[in-house]
Amino acid sequence: GAVVSQHPSRVICKSGTSVKIECRSLDFQATTMFWYRQFPKQSLMLMATSNEGSKATYEQGVEKDKFLINHASLTLSTLTVTSAHPEDSSFYICSAGLHPYEQYFGPGTRLTVT
Amino acid sequence: TQLLEQSPQFLSIQEGENLTVYCNSSSVFSSLQWYRQEPGEGPVLLVTVVTGGEVKKLKRLTFQFGDARKDSSLHITAAQPGDTGLYLCAGERSNTGKLIFGQGTTLQVKP
Numbered sequence: 696g697a698v699v700s701q702h703p704s705r706v707i708c709k710s711g712t713s714v715k716i717e718c719r720s721l722d723f724q725a726t727t728m729f730w731y732r733q734f735p736k737q738s739l740m741l742m743a744t745s746n747e748g749s750k751a752t753y754e755q756g757v758e759k760d761k762f763l764i765n766h767a768s769l770t771l772s773t774l775t776v777t778s779a780h781p782e783d784s785s786f787y788i789c790s791a792g793l794h795p796y797e798q799y800f801g802p803g804t805r806l807t808v809t
Numbered sequence: 810t811q812l813l814e815q816s817p818q819f820l821s822i823q824e825g826e827n828l829t830v831y832c833n834s835s836s837v838f839s840s841l842q843w844y845r846q847e848p849g850e851g852p853v854l855l856v857t858v859v860t861g862g863e864v865k866k867l868k869r870l871t872f873q874f875g876d877a878r879k880d881s882s883l884h885i886t887a888a889q890p891g892d893t894g895l896y897l898c899a900g901e902r903s904n905t906g907k908l909i910f911g912q913g914t915t916l917q918v919k920p
Contacts, residue, residue, distance in 0.1 A: 701851075727906055738897060738910040739852070788851050790908075796840035796859055796901050798908060800851035 697723050699791050701801035708779055708808055716774045716804045718745075718789030724769035725791035729798070730762075733786040745772040745789075779808045812836070813900050815911025822888055823919050830883040830896055830914045838900035841874055841881045842908065846895045888918045 698721040708714050718728055726747045731739040743753045743764055751764035761783075763775040772791075776783055784807050792798040813834045822828055832841070840859045844852035856865050858874035858881060865872045869892075871884040881898055895915050899908040 699851075729906065729908070738913045739899075739908075741907055741909070744905075744907065786849075790851075792906060796842070796857050796904075796906075797854065798842065798899075798901075798906060799854060800844070803849070803851045805849070 697721075697791070697793055697797075697799045699789065699799050699801040701789060701804050703804060704802060705805045706807070708806070710780055710808055711778055713775055713777045714779055714806060716776070716787055716789075716806075718772045718774070718791070718801055720770045720791045723791075723793055725772075725793075726769060728766065728772040728789055728791040730764065730772075730774050731788045731790065733788060733803075735786075739788060745774075747772075776806065779806070781808045784808045813898060813909050813911040815898055815914055817914060818912055819915045819917075821917040821919065824889055825887050826918075828885050828888060828916070830898075830916075831880070832882070832898035832900075832911045833880045834900060835879065836900070837878050838902070838909075839878075839904045840901040841878070842899045842901065843872055843881070843883055844897040844899060846897060846913075848895075852897055885916075888916075890918045890920050892916060893918050 700719045702717045728745040730742045733739045745766040747766040766772045788803040790798040790800045842857045843855045846852040861876045861878045863874045869886045898911040
């Protein structure tokens, strides 16, 4: 299967600061990547679709100015959590795929905002 | 809004038993994927079913997609402790790659 990486795997930041999370497709190109968040003991919730060369599209209820997404190349998408607050603490996971129906997930980034 | 109801949400069984996990929706999905997720890691794709009525087997795991592409099941035969984990079903919206996840099933297989 295709390999997707994320960096960092864990990050702790202070309230009010911004954090950038990278998602890379290692052995294939992806014009579209997806960002999800997962709270403890809950399932994954789609946040936004990252589109290479164009603006990201956000799911209802997700603040685009809070969660900035940039799809700089066919192998890299970044999610920046701006002015982070403790309620933003979560497990953030990206996915990418060769086909729409074969999505491969990164290992996730655990964000803790103190 | 498309919803995917997954059941049961928790299952604890003895080694050697069989089990079935269900995912149901009132909506049609263009495909349905099953994942397994370990704590602190991203989900790992087990299988994708695309055609209504499709059945796929992966060793002791059997996956089925409903004829109407609204529901799916995962059946595990002779469960082993190594099968312990969180199983997630996810329906794909209209060939977009966007996935709607079920609530997940936490499976515990006791030796």
